[in-house]
Amino acid sequence: MSNYHIKHLEEYWQVYRKSVRKPENFWEEIAEEHFLWRIKWEKVLEWDFSKPEVTWYKGAKLNITENCIDRHLTTRANKTAILFEPNDPKEKAQHISYKELHKRVCKFANVLKSKGIEKGDRVCIYLPMIPELAVSVLACARIGAIHSVVFAGFSASALAIRINDCDCKMVICSDGSYRGAKTIDLKVIVDQALETCPGVETNLMINRTGGEVTMKEGRDTWIQPLLDTASADCEATIVDAEDPLFILYTSGSTGKPKGMVHTTAGYMVYTGYTFKNVFQYRENDVYWCTADIGWITGHSYIVYGPLANGATTVMFEGVPSYPDCGRFWEIVEKHKVTQFYTAPTAIRALAKEKLDYVDKHDLSSLKVLGTVGEPINEEAWHWYNDHVGKRKSPIADTWWQTETGGIMISPIPYSTPTIPTFATLPLPGIQPALMDGQGNELKENQVEGRLTIKFPWPSMARTIYGNHDRYRETYFSTFKNMYFTGDGARRDAVGYYRITGRVDDVIIVSGHNLGTAPIEDAINEHPAVAESAIVGFPHDIKGNALYGYITLKETGEVRDQDNLRNEINQLITDKIGPIAKLNKIQFTNGLPKTRSGKIMRRILRKIAEKDTSNLGDTSTLLNPEVVQDIMDNAI
Ligand code: 7RM
Numbered sequence: 197m198s199n200y201h202i203k204h205l206e207e208y209w210q211v212y213r214k215s216v217r218k219p220e221n222f223w224e225e226i227a228e229e230h231f232l233w234r235i236k237w238e239k240v241l242e243w244d245f246s247k248p249e250v251t252w253y254k255g256a257k258l259n260i261t262e263n264c265i266d267r268h269l270t271t272r273a274n275k276t277a278i279l280f281e282p283n284d285p286k287e288k289a290q291h292i293s294y295k296e297l298h299k300r301v302c303k304f305a306n307v308l309k310s311k312g313i314e315k316g317d318r319v320c321i322y323l324p325m326i327p328e329l330a331v332s333v334l335a336c337a338r339i340g341a342i343h344s345v346v347f348a349g350f351s352a353s354a355l356a357i358r359i360n361d362c363d364c365k366m367v368i369c370s371d372g373s374y375r376g377a378k379t380i381d382l383k384v385i386v387d388q389a390l391e392t393c394p395g396v397e398t399n400l401m402i403n404r405t406g407g408e409v410t411m412k413e414g415r416d417t418w419i420q421p422l423l424d425t426a427s428a429d430c431e432a433t434i435v436d437a438e439d440p441l442f443i444l445y446t447s448g449s450t451g452k453p454k455g456m457v458h459t460t461a462g463y464m465v466y467t468g469y470t471f472k473n474v475f476q477y478r479e480n481d482v483y484w485c486t487a488d489i490g491w492i493t494g495h496s497y498i499v500y501g502p503l504a505n506g507a508t509t510v511m512f513e514g515v516p517s518y519p520d521c522g523r524f525w526e527i528v529e530k531h532k533v534t535q536f537y538t539a540p541t542a543i544r545a546l547a548k549e550k551l552d553y554v555d556k557h558d559l560s561s562l563k564v565l566g567t568v569g570e571p572i573n574e575e576a577w578h579w580y581n582d583h584v585g586k587r588k589s590p591i592a593d594t595w596w597q598t599e600t601g602g603i604m605i606s607p608i609p610y611s612t613p614t615i616p617t618f619a620t621l622p623l624p625g626i627q628p629a630l631m632d633g634q635g636n637e638l639k640e641n642q643v644e645g646r647l648t649i650k651f652p653w654p655s656m657a658r659t660i661y662g663n664h665d666r667y668r669e670t671y672f673s674t675f676k677n678m679y680f681t682g683d684g685a686r687r688d689a690v691g692y693y694r695i696t697g698r699v700d701d702v703i704i705v706s707g708h709n710l711g712t713a714p715i716e717d718a719i720n721e722h723p724a725v726a727e728s729a730i731v732g733f734p735h736d737i738k739g740n741a742l743y744g745y746i747t748l749k750e751t752g753e754v755r756d757q758d759n760l761r762n763e764i765n766q767l768i769t770d771k772i773g774p775i776a777k778l779n780k781i782q783f784t785n786g787l788p789k790t791r792s793g794k795i796m797r798r799i800l801r802k803i804a805e806k807d808t809s810n811l812g813d814t815s816t817l818l819n820p821e822v823v824q825d826i827m828d829n830a831i
Contacts, residue, residue: 201476202611208621215624216651222625223252223654227465231504232267233258234434237461243652245677248668251438252462252654259432260441260464261301261338264503266432268294276508279482280327281527283374283514289531292327294506297334300327302430304335307422311398313366315340315433318443320364320396322346322355322386324373325513328402329489330499332368337441340433344443344455347490348373349791351815352388354453358445359393362455362661366398368419372405376518383409390415437461443661444492446598447790447816454670455661456598462654463496464504466602470623471501474592475564476609481534482561484510486524486542491792492598493568496655497537501602516542522553525584529557536584537566537594540576541793547579548726548749554583564609566592569793571695573717577616595619595695597681599671601655604628605693613692617717620692627651630687631675644686646699648678684711703732705740710776712797715742718771719764724748724755729787729795730778733804741779743804745826747786757783780804780831786822788814799823803830 215222220240238255273295280290323329336343369386399416441460445453487493502509590609605619630638630645660667674680684696697713712730719728728746735741765777788796814820
């Protein structure tokens with residue numbers, strides 16, 4: 197029995213049972229067989245969720261870049277590690293071999309050192325999806341510096357908060373970025389942010405767009421001349437298993453973002469293991485995850501997981517709609533992509549477009565599809581399955597979080613079943629539990645509750661940077677001795693999990709617990725609907741009533757809105773019951789979304805409650821302009 201490439205459901209259960217019966221043995225075996233250590237661990241796991249303190253591979257010494265790069269040089273030196281596809285389809289793709297990647301990372305690391313960066317220092321990386329983003333992340337890891345990547349769509353104020361929260365000494369940015377037809381002057385944003393960041397000594401600049409920039413004497417430096425003269429040898433700094441590898445900010449229930457701290461050994465083992473298993477990765481595959489490295493999905497499943505396996509990982513600079521809505525499929529055809537991993541929001545956007553955009557491309561190279569980020573609705577799942585996968589590529593609906601570091605609940609393609617809207621089964625080593633509101637575990641099947649994890653896994657975040665109390669409060673205080681995910685889930689008759697969404701999205705209407713996701717699913721089945729979001733608002737009789745924000749497909753047709761409202765409520769009545777009917781329906785031009793495509797229900801809730809005095813910071817939204825429009829037309 198192999199822990200990798202599990203081949204059928206029975207084998208999954210064998211591996212799974214083994215993994216939970218003796219977790220230490222399981223994770224020891226994987227760490228031994230598949231990774232490179234300078235010194236092995238004294239103990240696989242120590243943990244205490246009440247503190248909370250978790251230590252994996254105590255005493256082990258390693259460098260993650262030796263695992264992701266150096267060890268492949270004997271067998272894969274000329275194999276493409278990073279396949280860069282630029283924003284402009286006319287610009288040539290770059291095939292960066294493992295040998296070349298090694299050279300670029302070493303040179304970059306030497307430049308960091310020459311600028312005074314040492315083990316443990318924090319470096320903020322604010323870059324578009326260009327190869328230097330991956331290279332700079334790896335260069336930090338090479339010398340034991342802690343990278344904090346901030347998505348290069350965030351505003352100056354959002355960037356400044358993140359730089360200051362973890363006291364970054366250095367920023368790495370570019371002059372600008374290309375996104376579709378637009379060129380964005382990133383340096384202007386960085387300049388503005390740095391006005392309030394006194395701790396930043398150096399700003400290393402990468403030339404991408406060639407736009408005009410003002411350089412601040414003593415602080416700003418172009419990196420290229422330094423790279424040209426830097427040595428291509430850089431001894432990897434050996435770090436401790438539990439030394440921090442990176443900080444990544446995620447939004448919380450308050451305005452202040454949480455700097456999740458991930459450490460080295462456990463993160464490496466878990467992302468390496470899950471990458472190979474979930475994507476059924478084979479040696480000559482071309483794997484593509486469309487996320488941005490500014491999110492955890494990009495950290496774990498564009499950079500570290502694939503490279504730890506010696507894979508070819510695609511990095512795409514652009515957007516799915518440029519130069520037209522067939523771009524994803526054109527790239528799949530061009531590079532013969534075998535695994536394709538994207539978000540439901542992208543699938544829904546592309547499913548709105550003409551089918552011809554998909555159908556005209558040869559997608560026969562695809563073997564495995566994945567989704568991540570949100571619950572995927574039935575309609576989008578079927579569109580993905582029918583038109584992209586041609587019903588022959590299983591879809592891994594992967595549930596996980598910034599905090600979990602890696603995929604937690606997901607089908608294993610070609611082995612365990614896939615079911616629309618179900619993330620299905622926990623991966624080996626993961627022990628989920630569902631809890632009721634009173635803190636009791638729901639042990640049966642066919643139950644719905646709050647999703648928790650009972651036992652540590654190697655890639656869990658260890659703390660919130662500078663605020664361990666908030667870490668304990670947020671994740672370990674709701675349920676004793678358990679990690680609380682903040683999500684709700686249902687377990688069906690055979691034990692498969694369906695994530696129903698954040699539990700803060702549960703609305704109690706006349707004493708009934710209603711999840712927003714199933715109602716939205718029902719609405720989205722209406723042929724005129726593109727997207728919807730449901731929130732609650734106070735109601736004299738029901739306690740709460742439902743307010744629906746609905747975006748229609750753009751067909752140019754004029755529709756009778758009252759008629760549509762009736763049809764939508766009829767659909768809800770048919771699918772869920774009259775209790776879930778909407779009291780108010782507002783048709784919108786768009787829904788406010790985070791940059792990673794998650795609907796910001798907090799803002800919609802405030803508008804529904806007619807409390808718009810304090811909407812919080814909307815500058816980090818993908819589309820801040822829709823907020824005003826929604827407020828103006830609120831019911
Ligand atoms: C990887 C990532 C985490 C939150 C999580 C869920 C939601 C993610 C799924 C999902 C249903 C999925 N990290 N979520 N994946 N919900 N099905 N397959 O997205 O930190 O940015 O977000 O995203 O609510 O708690 S994240």
